[in-house]
Amino acid sequence: MKRIAASNRWVTRYLLPGVTAVFLMLLVGVAIHRFSRDSKLFTNQVLADQIELLADIFKKIDAKCKIIDFEHEKNFVDFLTVKSFVGSEVGSMNLTYPQEWEGPYMNDNVTVQEKLYVIVESNQGYYVAPGDGVKLANGKIIGKDIILDKHTDFEKLTKDLESLSYNDRPLARRIK
Numbered sequence: 121m122k123r124i125a126a127s128n129r130w131v132t133r134y135l136l137p138g139v140t141a142v143f144l145m146l147l148v149g150v151a152i153h154r155f156s157r158d159s160k161l162f163t164n165q166v167l168a169d170q171i172e173l174l175a176d177i178f179k180k181i182d183a184k185c186k187i188i189d190f191e192h193e194k195n196f197v198d199f200l201t202v203k204s205f206v207g208s209e210v211g212s213m214n215l216t217y218p219q220e221w222e223g224p225y226m227n228d229n230v231t232v233q234e235k236l237y238v239i240v241e242s243n244q245g246y247y248v249a250p251g252d253g254v255k256l257a258n259g260k261i262i263g264k265d266i267i268l269d270k271h272t273d274f275e276k277l278t279k280d281l282e283s284l285s286y287n288d289r290p291l292a293r294r295i296k
Contacts, residue, residue: 163232164257164286167250170230174200174237174248175293177225186216187296190239190246193270197237197248200225212239239295240268247274249284249292256291258282268292 177200181187191212199211201224208218215221230237235251250256252263260266266283277283278290285291 163255164291167232167254167256167291168286168289170232170237171248171250171291171293172289174230175295178239178248178295181213181215181221181225182296184220184222185218187246188214188216190214190241193241194268195239196251197239198229201227201229238268240272240274240292242268242270242272242274244274245294246296247272247292248295249274256284257286 174197178187188208191209191214195212197211199213202210202221203224204221205218208215210218210221210223232250233254235253238249238251240247240249247268249268250262252268254262256262256266260283262268266277274284274292274294278285278292
């Protein structure tokens with residue numbers, strides 16, 4: 121009798137709390153893993169949505185104001201909050217009909233991972249893309265693993281599932 125009572129006490133004192141602790145640690149580990157994976161995928165979803173939004177805004181600007189060009193090979197998208205300006209240039213963008221500007225087109229400058237989006241001049245035209253330092257869900261970093269410059273083949277990159285694409289949605293879009 122004493123032996124059964126002692127073993128019951130060992131089970132309730134040591135085994136049950138140990139099994140419960142291991143179960144809770146496994147549960148927390150699974151939750152952390154899912155959160156980490158989902159947050160990476162969420163970043164790509166946000167990127168795809170914001171790239172589409174920015175491309176639509178630039179299409180609207182081009183239809184009204186006729187975009188001539190951009191000042192640099194890589195230009196920050198930090199001027200869509202401008203209400204009015206003097207001259208033909210807003211930010212780094214040069215316009216044919218600046219008087220047709222209907223800004224602000226956004227209330228805040230859009231960013232991802234605290235980085236501004238950029239307009240990149242390539243041999244294929246101008247593209248809106250995530251800025252240098254943005255880490256994609258596939259682990260690649262813009263500016264380090266994926267170089268965006270004049271020689272970048274954006275059409276190839278946006279069709280490659282391992283580069284600038286998410287669920288058949290491009291993470292860079294041509295704007296002109």
